[in-house]
Amino acid sequence: MNIIKSFPEELTKRDAYKLTESQTTRKLIELAGSIIEPEKWVLFEDEEKTVLTIEADGELYGTISGTFIDAFIKAFDNLGSDMGPIRIVTGTSRAGRTYVTCELA
Secondary structure, three states: OEEEEEEOOOOOHHHHHHHHHOOOOEEHHHHOOOEEOOOEEEEEEEOOEEEEEEEEOOEEEEEOOHHHHHHHHHHHHHHHHHOOOEEEEEEEOOOOOEEEEEEEO
């Protein structure tokens, strides 16, 4: 496993382990239409896939969606810790597949 980026930048070992290894992480797509405020998050590579796990309100949510990850990291890179709450949004691609992304709430 390789941590690419995290918030806070210096996660404790306990937080890093919880965010990367939890068996109770829910899929972000299940939260379609909801608003969450990320408290901690980690972007990491695990077995040839990139994973984003977010902690909000004591719950863990994760995704491997490139669309969501790109939107989330772009917002964070522009706003940093001022990013605030995000809305989980789903849509349908031209190929008819459901995708998940996010926007500022």
